[in-house]
Amino acid sequence: MIPEAGTHLPEEQQQMMRRATRLEWISIGYAACTITAVALVVGNSQAMRTAWIDDMLSVLPQVAFLLSGIYVRRSRRPTHPYGYHRTMSAGHLVAGVALLSVGAVLVYESVSALIKAEHPTIGTMNIAGHTIWQGWLMIAVMAVFAVPAVILGRLKIKAAKPLHNKLLYADASMAKADWQTNVASIVGVGGIGFGLWWLDSVAALVISAGIIQDGWKNTRSATVDLLDRRATSYDGKDPHPLIPRLEGQLKSFGWIKDCGIRARELGQVMHLEAFIVPISVDLSMAQIHEVKAALEDTDWKAYDVVVTPVLELPDFFSQPREVVK
Amino acid sequence: MSPSNSRGGTALISLSLIVVLAGCSQAIPVDPEGTLNTVRNGTLRIGLSPHDSFVEIKGSSYQGSEVELAKDFAQSLGATPEFIVGGEESLVKKLEEDQIDLVVGGISSKTPWSKKVGRTRPYTQAIDEKGKKEKLVLLVPPGENAFLGELEYFLDQTQEMP
Numbered sequence: 158m159i160p161e162a163g164t165h166l167p168e169e170q171q172q173m174m175r176r177a178t179r180l181e182w183i184s185i186g187y188a189a190c191t192i193t194a195v196a197l198v199v200g201n202s203q204a205m206r207t208a209w210i211d212d213m214l215s216v217l218p219q220v221a222f223l224l225s226g227i228y229v230r231r232s233r234r235p236t237h238p239y240g241y242h243r244t245m246s247a248g249h250l251v252a253g254v255a256l257l258s259v260g261a262v263l264v265y266e267s268v269s270a271l272i273k274a275e276h277p278t279i280g281t282m283n284i285a286g287h288t289i290w291q292g293w294l295m296i297a298v299m300a301v302f303a304v305p306a307v308i309l310g311r312l313k314i315k316a317a318k319p320l321h322n323k324l325l326y327a328d329a330s331m332a333k334a335d336w337q338t339n340v341a342s343i344v345g346v347g348g349i350g351f352g353l354w355w356l357d358s359v360a361a362l363v364i365s366a367g368i369i370q371d372g373w374k375n376t377r378s379a380t381v382d383l384l385d386r387r388a389t390s391y392d393g394k395d396p397h398p399l400i401p402r403l404e405g406q407l408k409s410f411g412w413i414k415d416c417g418i419r420a421r422e423l424g425q426v427m428h429l430e431a432f433i434v435p436i437s438v439d440l441s442m443a444q445i446h447e448v449k450a451a452l453e454d455t456d457w458k459a460y461d462v463v464v465t466p467v468l469e470l471p472d473f474f475s476q477p478r479e480v481v482k
Numbered sequence: 483m484s485p486s487n488s489r490g491g492t493a494l495i496s497l498s499l500i501v502v503l504a505g506c507s508q509a510i511p512v513d514p515e516g517t518l519n520t521v522r523n524g525t526l527r528i529g530l531s532p533h534d535s536f537v538e539i540k541g542s543s544y545q546g547s548e549v550e551l552a553k554d555f556a557q558s559l560g561a562t563p564e565f566i567v568g569g570e571e572s573l574v575k576k577l578e579e580d581q582i583d584l585v586v587g588g589i590s591s592k593t594p595w596s597k598k599v600g601r602t603r604p605y606t607q608a609i610d611e612k613g614k615k616e617k618l619v620l621l622v623p624p625g626e627n628a629f630l631g632e633l634e635y636f637l638d639q640t641q642e643m644p
Contacts, residue, residue, distance in 0.1 A: 275625075276623075276624045276625020278599075278624050278630060279627050279630075280601075280630050280631065281631050281635065286638075288631065288634055288635040288638045290511055292627075349511060349627065350512065350627075351510065352514045352627075354514045
């Protein structure tokens with residue numbers, strides 16, 4: 158019968174999910190280290206401050222993933238007939254909006270620092286009797302912490318693809334691009350070192366623009382899913398390759414004249430409605446059940462399948478199928 | 483795997499760049515307005531804000547521990563000290579407008595002026611009016627990092643530095 162939520166993932170995906178959860182915990186621990194290390198040297202550089210806030214924000218999607226990971230396992234119940242899969246999308250949306258708003262504040266800060274021509278002051282630190290310019294320490298910290306984030310990001314992308322998890326994918330792409338933030342802050346601090354005070358604000362502007370871009374991508378993708386847009390693949394390919402595959406399968410039934418699949422995303426899985434137009438009007442329960450079973454067996458993502466026999470396909474199927482982006 | 487290789491290459495290049503840059507660290511940071519170069523063997527314009535035993539104005543003579551400190555710093559740069567007396571706010575404004583190079587006057591490390599201008603690391607401790615310990619700093623023009631570095635080096639060499 159229909160598997161209970163939480164047990165619907167095949168063994169491989171369940172393993173992947175555990176792996177992803179572990180990776181996200183490691184990411185949070187790593188972020189905590191970065192945030193602490195940067196806090197020790199952050200100083201007056203706008204670029205460093207922005208990169209620091211960026212580090213803090215990077216935890217948001219990870220927390221969202223772990224929190225929704227608890228909820229998506231819950232079973233369906235009369236009050237929640239679709240299950241709790243959408244918590245992933247909700248978490249995705251919250252993380253996206255947070256990134257957008259903080260990014261906007263940071264853009265404002267760096268632009269106003271540029272306009273006011275604020276010259277960032279970075280003093281020295283006394284380390285074992287040596288007076289060392291703090292900028293060197295900032296650059297060193299940023300260089301050291303650039304690499305592991307990229308590796309974590311790559312590992313997470315590998316987990317996100319088979320899981321069809323957009324929140325994880327977005328988080329992983331952000332982590333993969335995180336080294337650019339570090340390079341930008343190094344450029345900003347280096348600029349201060351060479352007496353180019355404006356380079357610091359410009360670097361901060363670049364970093365905050367990156368945050369806004371991440372925020373926009375996340376917000377958009379989450380909103381679109383919550384609007385029940387036709388299902389797309391984790392990297393936005395439209396339609397999701399599973400849809401034509403399932404339609405092809407329907408067409409292979411000799412007694413189906415015409416068919417269309419309406420698919421929307423419930424987090425990692427899909428809610429599918431198969432509209433079928435039979436050649437003859439008398440259709441048996443066995444035939445319908447056969448179609449449903451065939452669709453559910455094709456892919457674990459085809460989680461909630463409803464088969465609807467119709468006399469003719471609903472008109473939205475006759476609109477141009479390929480959406481021009 | 484070539485993207486990861488090229489990224490590793492980038493990391494290597496940036497690391498070696500850092501090492502090279504660290505080699506010429508004497509020249510970095512640079513003052514955007516060139517304060518240190520102007521002051522060295524020239525004139526150090528010192529803003530004095532009267533404050534207890536740190537800065538005392540008696541007629542035309544200036545006394546106090548921080549007045550002496552500022553004089554010593556000027557000497558270390560081969561510069562002639564020039565004193566400008568005023569309230570903290572007006573002196574901070576002069577710092578921002580590059581009319582003076584240094585402000586002394588028993589300023590604590592929690593001073594709100596550090597949003598507008600630069601300040602040194604605390605160089606000593608004192609007891610304030612309420613009997614609480616406070617750390618003392620000096621104010622410098624914003625973003626003149628070579629000058630600030632030189633001053634902090636001087637403080638490191640001569641003061642207790644809490």
